[in-house]
Structures are given as C-alpha cells and as structure tokens.
Amino acid sequence: xxxxxxxxxxxxxxxxxxxxxxxxxxxxxxxxxxxxxxxxxxxxxxxxxxxxxxxxxxxxxxxxxxxxxxxxxxxxxxxxxxxxxxxxxxxxxxxxxxxxxxxxxxxxxxxxxxxxxxxxxxxxxxxxxxxxxxxxxxxxxxxxxxxxxxxxxxxxxxxxxxxxxxxxxxxxxxxxxxxxxxxxxxxxxxxxxxxxxxxxxxxxxxxxxxxxxxxxxxxxxxxxxxxxxxxxxxxxxxxxxxxxxxxxxxxxxxxxxx
Numbered sequence: 001x002x003x004x005x006x007x008x009x010x011x012x013x014x015x016x017x018x019x020x021x022x023x024x025x026x027x028x029x030x031x032x033x034x035x036x037x038x039x040x041x042x043x044x045x046x047x048x049x050x051x052x053x054x055x056x057x058x059x060x061x062x063x064x065x066x067x068x069x070x071x072x073x074x075x076x077x078x079x080x081x082x083x084x085x086x087x088x089x090x091x092x093x094x095x096x097x098x099x100x101x102x103x104x105x106x107x108x109x110x111x112x113x114x115x116x117x118x119x120x121x122x123x124x125x126x127x128x129x130x131x132x133x134x135x136x137x138x139x140x141x142x143x144x145x146x147x148x149x150x151x152x153x154x155x156x157x158x159x160x161x162x163x164x165x166x167x168x169x170x171x172x173x174x175x176x177x178x179x180x181x182x183x184x185x186x187x188x189x190x191x192x193x194x195x196x197x198x199x200x201x202x203x204x205x206x207x208x209x210x211x212x213x214x215x216x217x218x219x220x221x222x223x224x225x226x227x228x229x230x231x232x233x234x235x236x237x238x239x240x241x242x243x244x245x246x247x248x249x250x251x252x253x254x255x256x257x258x
Contacts, residue, residue: 001185003135004222008032008080010073012060012116013087015042017196018139021214022084027053029218034077036060036069036087060087060116061108070123083124084137085117085161090154097152106153113157118164128184129177135185137221138165142192142233145241146249148256162188169226187226189217192233 003009009026013019015037027033027050034054037043043055054077058069073080091109093099121136128134144162147155169186177183194208213230220228229237239246 001133001135001224002222003082003133003185004029004031004218006030007082007133008034008077009082009084010034010036010077010080011084011086012036012058012120014084015039015046018191018194018210018214019084019086020046021210022086022217023053024050025214025218029222031082032077032079034073034080060120061112063115063119066116066119066123070120070127074124074127078127079131080124081128081131081133082135082137083120083128084139085120086137086139087116088113088139088154088158090151092150093152094150109153110157113154114160114164117161121164121168125172125184129181132182134182135187136168137187137189139189139191140165142190142229142236143253144190145236145239146246146253148253150254162190185226187221187228189220189228190230190233190237192231192236 004026007026009031011019011023011026011033014023014035019035019037023033023035023046032054033052034056035043035046036056036058038057038059040057043057046053047055056069056072059065060069089109089112091105117138121138124136128136138161140162141155141158143151143155144158147159165186165188172184172186175183191213192208194213195210208231216230217228236249239249
C-alpha cells in the first residue's frame with residue numbers, strides 16, 4: 001500500500017532535518033502535508049518556500065498541546081490518514097551519568113521521544129480507524145538495537161518506541177474490525193546516523209547524506225514496507241540481542257570519537 005501519494009500526512013518535528021526532508025518529498029509525491037514544530041519562525045520559513053505545506057505550531061512535549069493538535073487536525077483535515085511521529089531530541093550525557101542536572105531536563109528527552117509517540121498514537125488511532133489507507137509511522141534509530149552510552153537516555157527511549165511499534169502493529173493487525181475496515185498500519189523507520197543537527201550542530205557530520213537517506217525512506221514507504229532500514233541501521237537491527245557479534249558492535253560504537 002503506497003501511502004506517499006494522495007494522502008493527508010501529519011509530521012511532528014518537521015521544521016528541519018529528517019522530518020522536513022520527508023515533508024518535501026511527500027509533498028512532491030502528491031500528498032497534503034502538515035508539518036508541526038515548536039519554532040514558529042522555522043514554520044514561517046517553510047511556508048514561504050513551500051506555500052502548499054500546512055504548518056502548525058505544536059510542542060509535543062506537552063500532553064495538553066498533543067490533545068489540541070489532534071483536535072485541530074481531525075477537525076480541519078478529516079481526511080488525515082497518516083501520522084508520522086518524528087519529533088525527538090538527543091542529549092549527550094557524557095561519561096558520567098551522575099552529573100547533577102535538573103530532572104526536568106532528563107525527563108524532557110523521555111517525554112518527547114516516548115511520551116509524545118505513545119500519546120499521539122493513542123489520540124489519533126480512533127480517527128485513523130475511520131479512514132482509508134491509515135498508517136502510523138514511528139521514527140526510531142539504529143541505536144534502538146545497540147546503544148551508545150554517551151546518549152544513554154536517547155537510546156533507551158528509541159528502544160522503547162521500537163518495542164511499542166512492534167506491539168502496536170500486532171494489536172492493530174489482529175484487532176476485530178467491521179467488514180471492510182482497514183487495519184491501521186504501523187510502520188517503523190530506523191535511521192542510521194544522518195548528517196543533521198540532531199543533538200547539536202556538527203555532531204553528525206559523519207552521518208549518511210540527508211537527501212539520499214530521505215529518498216530511500218520514501219521509496220520504502222511507497223513500496224509498502226513495514227520497516228525501513230538504511231545502511232548501518234539494518235546491520236545493527238539484524239544482530240542477535242547478545243553474544244560476540246553484539247559485543248563487538250557495542251564496543252565499536254562506544255569507541256567512536258575517542
């Protein structure tokens with residue numbers, strides 16, 4: 001099922017990086033695209049470059065704003081059939097996890113990366129079950145499978161979203177449905193390191209080129225794949241969950257930059 005064409009698609013965290021690259025390609029494919037982000041100035045810039053894109057300021061770290069986003073989206077765009085949970089942050093904890101910081105700073109990474117995905121999925125599911133070609137797309141990470149210790153909370157949060165996506169896919173595919181009703185597809189997008197500003201400018205300059213990566217994901221979505229890997233993320237996902245191969249990958253990832 002090709003959800004890239006003639007769909008109405010909402011993308012969180014889409015003012016830059018992977019989210020914006022997806023938005024531009026989905027718009028070019030012929031879909032109606034709604035991009036969400038916290039910074040109005042960036043949304044205004046996107047609207048100036050792409051007048052057809054619909055913009056909405058929303059902070060998915062806030063449960064109240066998540067509810068407001070759902071209410072607005074299904075009211076204004078009842079044909080909405082795809083939600084892409086892309087918003088996420090990556091915070092470097094460094095070599096000492098015990099370094100004192102306000103708990104709110106740590107919690108914000110969990111709330112955005114996990115809470116936002118789970119809550120928005122729950123909020124949008126009742127609507128998505130009423131439309132054609134419905135899908136939830138969750139963006140995780142190759143680090144869901146083998147973590148880097150200096151971004152420990154990020155890795156744990158993405159592993160949680162991977163697990164949640166697997167469970168939600170099973171629940172939706174096996175849920176009793178009225179005759180003719182489509183199951184909501186749950187798709188997982190698993191990026192490797194990509195050359196974006198995730199975590200801060202310059203931290204991922206070594207990553208895969210953004211354009212090539214985004215093209216690959218859109219091709220996977222058009223082909224109807226339930227999981228989209230790219231390069232190293234596929235290798236990490238294919239490893240056994242323990243043993244010599246996993247240990248070697250963990251050691252390699254955690255020696256980068258040292």
